[in-house]
Amino acid sequence: xxxxxxxxxxxxxxxxxxxxxxxxxxxxxxxxxxxxxxxxxxxxxxxxxxxxxxxxxxxxxxxxxxxxxxxxxxxxxxxxxxxxxxxxxxxxxxxxxxxxxxxxxxxxxxxxxxxxxxxxxxxxxxxxxxxxxxxxxxxxxxxxxxxxxxxxxxxxxxxxxxxxxxxxxxxxxxxxxxxxxxxxxxxxxxxxxxxxxxxxxxxxxxxxxxxxxxxxxxxxxxxxxxxxxxxxxxxxxxxxxxxxxxxxxxxxxxxxxxxxxxxxxxxxxxxxxxxxxxxxxxxxxxxxxxxxxxxx
Numbered sequence: 001x002x003x004x005x006x007x008x009x010x011x012x013x014x015x016x017x018x019x020x021x022x023x024x025x026x027x028x029x030x031x032x033x034x035x036x037x038x039x040x041x042x043x044x045x046x047x048x049x050x051x052x053x054x055x056x057x058x059x060x061x062x063x064x065x066x067x068x069x070x071x072x073x074x075x076x077x078x079x080x081x082x083x084x085x086x087x088x089x090x091x092x093x094x095x096x097x098x099x100x101x102x103x104x105x106x107x108x109x110x111x112x113x114x115x116x117x118x119x120x121x122x123x124x125x126x127x128x129x130x131x132x133x134x135x136x137x138x139x140x141x142x143x144x145x146x147x148x149x150x151x152x153x154x155x156x157x158x159x160x161x162x163x164x165x166x167x168x169x170x171x172x173x174x175x176x177x178x179x180x181x182x183x184x185x186x187x188x189x190x191x192x193x194x195x196x197x198x199x200x201x202x203x204x205x206x207x208x209x210x211x212x213x214x215x216x217x218x219x220x221x222x223x224x225x226x227x228x229x230x231x232x233x234x235x236x237x238x239x240x241x242x243x244x245x246x247x248x249x250x251x252x253x254x255x256x257x258x259x260x261x262x263x264x265x266x267x268x269x270x271x272x273x274x275x276x277x278x279x280x281x282x283x284x285x286x287x288x289x290x291x292x293x294x295x296x
Contacts, residue, residue, distance in 0.1 A: 002099050003099065004026060016123060021119055021149070023120075025041060027041055032189075035250075061089075113147065119146050122151065126153060129155075134150070138164065153174040154194050154197035156197070161201060162201070178191075206237045207239055230286070242290075
């Protein structure tokens with residue numbers, strides 16, 4: 001597939017794999033993690049957002065809207081209101097892009113990739129929700145000699161994951177918790193498919209970094225971290241583990257989308273450095289190269 005729905009192309013990314021990277025965020029995800037930093041990624045189609053603190057009540061959006069600014073459920077996400085807004089209070093989140101357009105953006109930073117050992121990272125959402133488009137992008141990067149990483153929870157059919165695996169230099173594999181019941185409570189989906197896909201991927205791929213968000217009130221217990229350390233140690237192909245401390249910088253986003261932040265998110269606080277270091281020792285004790293990241 002030559003086109004897909006992209007909601008951001010972020011240049012000079014430093015936390016999405018090695019070196020300096022361009023991260024391409026694809027729309028669509030079957031999970032509903034209450035701490036999701038990109039809630040705009042969850043739906044597969046473009047959508048509009050409104051920031052009240054930027055709005056100057058000029059009615060430019062109202063004049064531009066062919067539907068008369070109907071309720072969100074009636075919005076066609078055409079982007080006319082966002083284009084007309086002088087302050088950026090209205091935004092269009094997601095648009096159709098061709099693989100050629102995405103590659104053009106990636107290649108702008110080729111010099112930085114070569115100097116830093118970086119490349120392109122495909123994230124989301126769940127990028128494997130657009131497998132044909134993702135495959136086209138991976139092939140395009142490979143043809144240009146661009147290092148590729150895919151940030152995924154592997155919420156996809158196993159055959160889809162294995163089909164793409166030979167085109168991916170690095171998998172950033174997201175694990176939330178070991179317990180299926182807890183995973184369902186926190187994300188709306190179980191983790192059976194995820195764990196099975198990790199096992200299957202490890203049989204054919206030898207460069208997997210596991211990334212674990214440490215989320216207060218969800219998985220921030222010694223028992224859960226010990227269980228995750230066991231899963232990571234048993235999985236083949238795992239080179240590193242990254243523990244990502246939760247932070248609440250995203251909590252204003254749901255209001256822009258006409259939603260409420262989860263009560264858990266409002267109450268959660270960033271884990272203390274000492275807590276993160278204690279958790280990291282559970283992983284290093286199993287021989288895993290473990291890093292504490294910038295946040296999740």
